[in-house]
Amino acid sequence: MKCEILYPGAFPMVRVYLDANETVKAESGAMVAASPTIDIESKMEGGFLGALSRKMLSGEKFFFQTLRASRGAGEVLLAPTVPGEIVLLELDGVNEYMVQKDGFLAGAEGVKIESKMQGLTRGLLGGEGFFILKIGGTGQLVLNSFGAIHKIDLKPNEEYIVDNSHLVAWTSTTTYNIDKASSGWIASLTSGEGLVCRFRGPGVVYIQSRNPGSFGSWIRQFIPVSE
Amino acid sequence: MNPIPNALCFGDGLPASGAPCVVAVSVEGLRVSPMGESPVVEHVVAFADMSVEAGGLDHDQLVVSWGEGSSRRTLYLKDPALIAAFRRAAPSQLTAHLERAAEQVRRARRSHRLLWSSAVGVLTGLVLFLWFGSDLIVEWAVARIPIEWEQKLGESVYQDFLSKETILKEGPAVSAVQEMTQRLTEKIPNNPYTFQVSVVQSPVVNAFALPGGYVVVFAGLMNKAESGEEVAGVLSHELNHVLQRHGLERMVKMLGLAAVVGIVLGDQQGVLGLAKQLGMELATLKFGRAQETEADLTGLRLLSDARIAPDGMIRFFERLSEKDDARVELFSTHPMSAARAERLKAELAALPKQTPNPFTFEWKQVQDSLALSGPKQ
Ligand SMILES: [Zn+2]
Numbered sequence: 001m002k003c004e005i006l007y008p009g010a011f012p013m014v015r016v017y018l019d020a021n022e023t024v025k026a027e028s029g030a031m032v033a034a035s036p037t038i039d040i041e042s043k044m045e046g047g048f049l050g051a052l053s054r055k056m057l058s059g060e061k062f063f064f065q066t067l068r069a070s071r072g073a074g075e076v077l078l079a080p081t082v083p084g085e086i087v088l089l090e091l092d093g094v095n096e097y098m099v100q101k102d103g104f105l106a107g108a109e110g111v112k113i114e115s116k117m118q119g120l121t122r123g124l125l126g127g128e129g130f131f132i133l134k135i136g137g138t139g140q141l142v143l144n145s146f147g148a149i150h151k152i153d154l155k156p157n158e159e160y161i162v163d164n165s166h167l168v169a170w171t172s173t174t175t176y177n178i179d180k181a182s183s184g185w186i187a188s189l190t191s192g193e194g195l196v197c198r199f200r201g202p203g204v205v206y207i208q209s210r211n212p213g214s215f216g217s218w219i220r221q222f223i224p225v226s227e
Numbered sequence: 228m229n230p231i232p233n234a235l236c237f238g239d240g241l242p243a244s245g246a247p248c249v250v251a252v253s254v255e256g257l258r259v260s261p262m263g264e265s266p267v268v269e270h271v272v273a274f275a276d277m278s279v280e281a282g283g284l285d286h287d288q289l290v291v292s293w294g295e296g297s298s299r300r301t302l303y304l305k306d307p308a309l310i311a312a313f314r315r316a317a318p319s320q321l322t323a324h325l326e327r328a329a330e331q332v333r334r335a336r337r338s339h340r341l342l343w344s345s346a347v348g349v350l351t352g353l354v355l356f357l358w359f360g361s362d363l364i365v366e367w368a369v370a371r372i373p374i375e376w377e378q379k380l381g382e383s384v385y386q387d388f389l390s391k392e393t394i395l396k397e398g399p400a401v402s403a404v405q406e407m408t409q410r411l412t413e414k415i416p417n418n419p420y421t422f423q424v425s426v427v428q429s430p431v432v433n434a435f436a437l438p439g440g441y442v443v444v445f446a447g448l449m450n451k452a453e454s455g456e457e458v459a460g461v462l463s464h465e466l467n468h469v470l471q472r473h474g475l476e477r478m479v480k481m482l483g484l485a486a487v488v489g490i491v492l493g494d495q496q497g498v499l500g501l502a503k504q505l506g507m508e509l510a511t512l513k514f515g516r517a518q519e520t521e522a523d524l525t526g527l528r529l530l531s532d533a534r535i536a537p538d539g540m541i542r543f544f545e546r547l548s549e550k551d552d553a554r555v556e557l558f559s560t561h562p563m564s565a566a567r568a569e570r571l572k573a574e575l576a577a578l579p580k581q582t583p584n585p586f587t588f589e590w591k592q593v594q595d596s597l598a599l600s601g602p603k604q
Contacts, residue, residue: 092247092262094232094305098284153243156292156301171244172284173235173303202237202301204244 001108003140005086006077012086013079014106014142018069025064025113026078026106034067035074041066064104064113080105080144084208087149089141096136096172099143102212103168108139134172143169147210154201162197165211174203232262233309238300250304252312257291259302272300274318281331285339289313369475374419374439377475381439385423388443393428395446399596400426403588404444407459407535410586411466414532420469424462432547436465438474446597452543455586455593460540463533464526471525473518523567524574531575536583541571 001024002017013032016024023041031040067076080086082102089097091111107113114134135141143149145168152160154174164178176199199205235245236259247262256273272293282290282303289304304310314329395401408424420440431445442465444458452458468474514522530537545568 092232094235094247095244096305151243155239155243156237156299173237173245173282173288175282175284202243202245202303 001140003088003106003142005088009085010083013077014086016067016076016078016106018067018074018076020069020073022073023066023068023109024076024106025066025109025111026076027080027104028065030078030080030105031065031067032077032079034076035069037069037072037074038076039068039070041068078106078142082144082146082212084145084147084210085149086142086144087151087206089143091136091138091141093136093138096134097141097143097169098172099133099135099169100167101133103143103145103206104133104135105144106142107135107137108141110138111135111141112137136172143206145206145208145210146212146215147208150207150209152199152205152207154199154203154205156202158201160199160201160205162199162205162207163211164197165213166207166209167197168206168208170199170205171203173201174205175200230260230262233304233306234259235303236261236300237303238294239297241300245303248302250302250309252309252316254316257302257313274316274321277321279317279321281327281329286331286335365476365479368479369472372472372475377472378420378439381437381441381474385425385437385441385443389425389427395426395428399588399593400446400449403455403586403590403593404449404458404462406586406588407455407462408442408466410533410535411459411463411529414529415466415470418470422466422469434461434465436469436474438469438472438478440469442466442469449597450594451547453546453590454539455588455590456536456539456583457543459533459535459586460526460530460537460543463529463535463540464522467522467525467529468514468518471518471521473514473522476518477514519567520570523571527571527574528578531578531581534581534584535586537575537578541568541575544568544571 001019001022004015004017006013006015018024018038020037086105091097091108104113112135115132149168152162154160170176176197178197230249232247232249234248234250236248237243237245249260249262251258253271256271256275256277258269258271260269272291277291277293279292280290282288283305287305289310291302291304292299294300304313404424404426408422412418412422422440422442424442424444426444426446426449429445430447430450432447432451434442434444434448436442442462444462448461449458452461527537527540530540
């Protein structure tokens with residue numbers, strides 16, 4: 001598999017070249033166009049039960065498709081739902097990324113994806129949901145963000161604080177805690193602010209320059225309410 | 228064919244995401260060969276020079292560090308076989324560290340399992356509650372709200388509301404309502420509330436009570452009523468919404484689980500913050516049918532205890548429900564029904580007969596004073 005980012009910036013696409021019989025895992029609905037040699041396999045990662053539990057636990061949204069070049073080499077064009085940058089990561093078998101659900105766009109055949117439960121407090125308060133994806137294995141991994149993607153490099157024991165709704169992905173060598181930035185965590189839970197992740201290196205944290213939740217509520221004020 | 232990396236190395240000059248490398252355990256220590264360099268440079272780190280701990284997101288990685296300053300290196304090992312080999316070969320002075328690391332891993336796993344089972348437990352419990360006991364959970368949570376919280380909440384909404392309205396400060400209408408409140412509240416056993424009642428100059432035919440004992444009576448209601456007893460009936464009903472904490476129950480229901488958690492944790496600011504989002508809605512809260520019936524019946528009993536003729540309440544309700552008056556806003560929060568009046572009549576028949584004490588004011592004068600003080604309706 002070979003990936004190429006087209007139109008880098010706010011509205012990018014990814015062109016994925018597949019050799020004959022090679023596959024790529026893509027977020028469902030991400031496929032824009034493909035060569036006629038490409039088939040969509042509805043098979044879910046991890047079999048029926050895996051699919052079931054994924055559907056139940058990590059939400060319908062994370063049902064990825066497997067696209068296979070079953071009738072000869074070809075290419076697939078993939079695009080994320082939201083406007084924002086795409087980043088390509090190379091997995092070498094040892095590095096692993098924790099990715100928030102909406103951050104995954106595609107992964108090579110050798111990329112392993114599992115949904116992972118967050119610590120109760122982390123999940124409830126972290127904004128990125130109870131389940132995040134733990135992505136390892138080998139091959140290229142394609143992530144997407146809302147807005148621009150920004151990489152934060154952390155040395156061993158170096159700390160950095162990130163508003164949790166801006167999180168995209170981080171390496172599994174990086175630990176983190178959820179902190180409340182203001183008093184009264186229920187208030188901050190509902191106001192959508194005041195919850196931050198304190199990361200501790202070594203590793204890398206990818207963040208997005210826009211907050212999907214805030215953007216949603218900003219949009220909502222322009223939508224007429226009908227009863 | 229390249230060897231497969233099995234560790235990540237961190238340090239100055241290395242990529243922040245870690246440099247992949249191949250690590251092997253030997254008698255003297257670790258043999259570390261960075262990937263992508265040819266010829267392969269092998270570096271041996273002696274056991275004596277390194278420190279060891281558990282690390283990574285799940286504390287399941289072995290973190291080996293050595294060196295000082297800019298040449299300090301940190302190695303993250305994740306492969307269980309490699310970690311096992313390391314533990315077998317490592318000398319005793321490192322064992323303590325390692326065992327602590329292993330214990331941390333075991334603890335992480337245990338808490339993981341605990342997390343899963345408790346999550347399943349919480350989910351099951353939640354479903355069960357939604358099925359059978361949401362009312363129970365609400366009651367249980369409401370019973371835990373301290374009176375002071377309730378007062379703080381009610382007062383802020385009350386002040387908010389009053390700041391937008393014209394309040395009658397004095398006069399026959401105000402003293403009449405105060406007399407009614409006084410007579411009703413002194414008959415409430417163990418009353419934890421200090422009731423405050425305001426008369427608002429407005430044609431709206433309504434009255435409401437906020438959690439904590441803040442009551443608003445609109446002048447429109449007093450104009451519509453044919454006697455002080457009728458207004459006292461509405462007042463008694465509203466006071467009982469407060470006493471039974473109906474507003475809080477509705478509020479907790481609307482705010483949901485977050486409010487319950489906040490109440491249990493004693494997070495006053497959080498709960499008040501949540502409740503403020505409801506804001507004015509608290510004033511125009513629609514109560515449930517069961518709550519209305521409860522406020523009706525307890526209201527009727529309170530009237531009887533206070534020796535205020537209780538049939539005034541019934542008459543007022545009946546009269547209002549007959550009229551098809553769109554401006555009677557009491558209906559929007561208090562749908563009237565014949566069944567409701569019937570139930571009150573039945574309850575009244577069952578109550579011991581009391582000789583009512585009339586109010587000291589002349590109702591006609593009270594109404595006239597309202598017409599004088601306010602704009603023509
Ligand atoms: Zn009522």
